[in-house]
Amino acid sequence: MSLLNFSINGKSTSATRYEGTARQFSIVVDEPPILGGEDSAANPVEYILAGYAGCLNVVFNIVAKELDISINQLNININGDINPEKFLGISNKERAGFQSLNAHIELNTDASFEKEQLLILKVKERCPVNDNLLNPTPVNYIFTNS
Template sequence: MALDEWTFYVTGKSLSDTKLLAKVREFDVIVDEPAEIGGTDEGPNPVEYLLVALAGCLNVTIRGVAGEKGIPVKALDLAITGKLDPAKFQGISKEGRAGFTEVTVSVYLEADAPKEKIEELLREVEERCPVTDNLKNATPLRIVLKE
């Protein structure tokens, strides 16, 4: 059975050189830069939000796959580190991509299952989490000018 594609929608209003007010469903979200690089530090920056999206996606996917496999989750903690070379973003380099150079996810998963089953579960999660897939495979992006 084929499922219909899901569509997600976010709007944003630029408030300054570093700050954006985004609307996600009925939620207002501030995106900003730290004060030390010219922002007002009123919210996470876009890169940090991407890591939050990854953490949220992994939480849902890990718990979903564990449920499918009959593995009860007792505790789940995630720690994510993303490394970014700002040279492309800042225009210093014209080569390579502007994305993360490395993302490391540390997962603490307490569950009633042997370690091999947990590792198998995590491999499946990596394949099924949409945010992980986007980070790894760079989903095509289209930017158009709105008239």
């Protein structure tokens, strides 16, 4: 299979608000008031958490089907702490991103314990967002003047 390309295209509409499109979907990003925003949408790091949870959901279901496992219930809650001091330019002591993430997964299946553990292992290995979070991904910045 050839590579799939995903993209988001948009513009800054205020100091904290970004409006973009991904395929036919509108995506709005904003910050809560404590970070200077209008609280009109989820913020960038909340989108990371949502993307991770959504990806885990898809991969759990794909792998479960491959392993002939029925998922009766799957709840995915992810949280993490960020020290905003670097982001706000107050300090350089800690990283700007999440210190760590906690993925709380409530999984109920018809599988044996061993088969369920295999499911979890394969999901961790195959989830693209998990891979991006655990491994460095090169980012190329291409600046243009408009």
